[in-house]
Amino acid sequence: MPVRRADEVPYQEIGAAEKTYIQFLIPPDEGPHFAMRRITMKPGGGMPKHTNTVEHEQYVLQGRGQVAIGDEVYEVQPGDVMFIPAGVPHWYRNIGEEDFVFLCLVPNLPDEVQVLA
Amino acid sequence: MPVRRADEVPYQEIGAAEKTYIQFLIPPDEGPHFAMRRITMKPGGGMPKHTNTVEHEQYVLQGRGQVAIGDEVYEVQPGDVMFIPAGVPHWYRNIGEEDFVFLCLVPNLPDEVQVLA
Numbered sequence: 684m685p686v687r688r689a690d691e692v693p694y695q696e697i698g699a700a701e702k703t704y705i706q707f708l709i710p711p712d713e714g715p716h717f718a719m720r721r722i723t724m725k726p727g728g729g730m731p732k733h734t735n736t737v738e739h740e741q742y743v744l745q746g747r748g749q750v751a752i753g754d755e756v757y758e759v760q761p762g763d764v765m766f767i768p769a770g771v772p773h774w775y776r777n778i779g780e781e782d783f784v785f786l787c788l789v790p791n792l793p794d795e796v797q798v799l800a
Numbered sequence: 801m802p803v804r805r806a807d808e809v810p811y812q813e814i815g816a817a818e819k820t821y822i823q824f825l826i827p828p829d830e831g832p833h834f835a836m837r838r839i840t841m842k843p844g845g846g847m848p849k850h851t852n853t854v855e856h857e858q859y860v861l862q863g864r865g866q867v868a869i870g871d872e873v874y875e876v877q878p879g880d881v882m883f884i885p886a887g888v889p890h891w892y893r894n895i896g897e898e899d900f901v902f903l904c905l906v907p908n909l910p911d912e913v914q915v916l917a
Contacts, residue, residue, distance in 0.1 A: 717905065738833070
């Protein structure tokens with residue numbers, strides 16, 4: 684897999700979220716140390732407050748979203764970079780009228796998700 | 801650093817390349833396992849054939865480029881994902897009239913660059 688069109692990668696619905704889909708652009712069995720995923724949140728969609736045991740490195744590609752990291756809520760747009768440390772509660776919400784889309788990279792380590800809301 | 805605007809991160813010229821700049825969006829001292837960098841190649845710019853001792857996970861944000869990975873040359877555009885395995889020779893060239901911009905993520909491991917061209 685040297686080059687791949689992201690739009691051709693299958694979308695999977697994220698069960699604990701609303702109107703939110705994940706694509707594994709570079710899955711953990713292809714990238715030796717970390718995985719590249721793309722999250723698409725439809726208008727009205729969001730992910731409830733939760734924690735992960737791994738950190739997230741994220742880059743907004745499209746749309747407008749609210750992202751809470753710990754006690755702070757941020758409004759983000761394309762070109763914004765988010766770092767969510769391991770174990771810190773966070774949530775997302777699409778606050779625009781188009782898809783809210785961002786890359787989300789995580790290390791290839793066991794991840795336990797705990798939904799808090 | 802929970803949220804950061806990529807456009808506000810300082811640009812550094814890459815010495816071995818032409819008209820090419822790197823930004824450390826999430827530098828290795830902030831991301832515990834891998835770093836998020838953004839590469840901007842001006843029209844006419846490029847990076848010569850080289851190897852790294854670490855793999856690259858990349859996502860094209862803007863413009864049109866040629867990317868060689870091993871013996872294959874690919875033409876890439878926004879939304880294309882590239883995986884460059886550790887040690888494989890690769891080069892880049894902006895073949896458009898606007899900036900060619902892509903994210904390039906690497907693990908936090910020692911990296912030795914060898915220019916081959």
